[in-house]
Amino acid sequence: MAAKKNPLSDKAYELYKQGMKLVDIAAELEVPPGTVRRWKSTHGWDGERSECDTSKKSERSGKRRTEKKPTIDDGTRETLQNYDLTAEQQMFCIYYSRTFNAAQSYQKAYGCSYQTAMVEGCKSLRKPKVRAEIERLKEIKRQQIVTGTEDVVELQMRIAFADIGNYMSFGRENVQVMGAFGPVKDPDTKQYLTKEVNTVRLSDSNNVDTQIIQEVKQGKDGVSIKLADKQKAFDWLTKYFLMHPESKYRAEYERKRAEVKDNTGEEILKNMQTIADILKNPVANRAIEDFEEKANE
Incomplete structure (x- = not known):
């Protein structure tokens, strides 16, 4: 046939x-x-x-041909010669091995609507011949990975699970009230006046992983620090472990990912927002009990 x-x-x-x-x-x-x-x-x-x-x-035939550079065989040539698959299945395997997105790959291969691709893409992945071809393409990619990949994985792991608390500390402390001519004294007690202010302190660069710091700047509202994009790191690691399920880092990644997904995550985000609100709208002599009472109302 x-x-x-x-x-x-x-x-x-x-x-x-x-x-x-x-x-x-x-x-x-x-x-x-x-x-x-x-x-x-x-x-x-x-x-x-x-x-x-x-x-x-x-006219061009008489011209000297330039030497072609060797190309890396990514396995797609054999895929297009795999006559156990239909032409559309061949293209689906090639697209999926590049994107790991079943719906997108199916839509490009078959030219159908996205709604159809959402359903049929997953079905295609369950077909033995299609699955076998995809696994073959993935194995070729695994063998072509350059040395030093483990360093990249470790870096992405550090970015994904970085704790901002290791890079800065914040709180409140009493400082002297400063006037035009220096510290201000209480006219009655002759004691220097103090006030409670919000403070943010960066950790010493010698004690932190500076490789994942993207930006540190001093602005009119104080100092700020920005770490490398955690979501991009998660996306990279997810795709990497799909291709390398045997990686020694996979178990650690899944364990840490599970810890991030527990219910404390929402509380952490709420606390961070509260801290941001306090820093924007400082109130003198405010105690933590004041906030707790307000939060429980």
């Missing part, structure tokens, strides 16, 4: 007739250049371009 023709080959043929180079066609359709060359040979594209294009090709 003949293999089903890949729908992208028709698009490639139209671009070829317009005079586009094979490598440019491959880039446009997001397929390996070897695949386009195979389509050209299999479907007999030679001689299909206009006479003008043919003459231009003849």
Whole structure:
């Protein structure tokens, strides 16, 4: 039984007739250049371009060809030659191995609505032949990972689970009231006047992981510190562990992730907002009991 023709080959043929180079066609359709060359040979594209294009090709034939750089085989060439899969299933496997998004991959491969892709994408992942091909592509990627990946994983882990409390401390303390000519004294007691103020102190750079600090600045409202994006780190780690379930870091990641997901997370966010409100609207001699009573009302 003949293999089903890949729908992208028709698009490639139209671009070829317009005079586009094979490598440019491959880039446009997001397929390996070897695949386009195979389509050209299999479907007999030679001689299909206009006479003008043919003459231009003849002019270029005498020019010295530049040496091609070796390309990394990502396995997609074999996928497009896997005739156990339909043309759409081939493209689904290729797209999914790049994005790990079943709905998006199905929609691009089949050209259907997103609602349909949401349902059918998950079904496709359960088909043995499709799943086997995806696992083969993932294994190729695992083997191509450059050295030093463990350092990247460790860095992303530190970013994802960083505690701002390790970088700064905040609270309230009494300081002298300053006037135009220096500290102000009580006219009756002759004692220096004090007031309670909010304080924020950064930890010494020698005692913290400065690699994950993105920004430290001093503004009119005081000093502030910004750590690297935690959500981006979580997204990176999630995708990494999908490809590398055997990673020695996976158990630690899942344990820490579970701790972050417990109910204390919402309380932490509320407390952070409370601290921010206090810093914006300081009240002299305010005690923690005042806030607790207000919160319980």
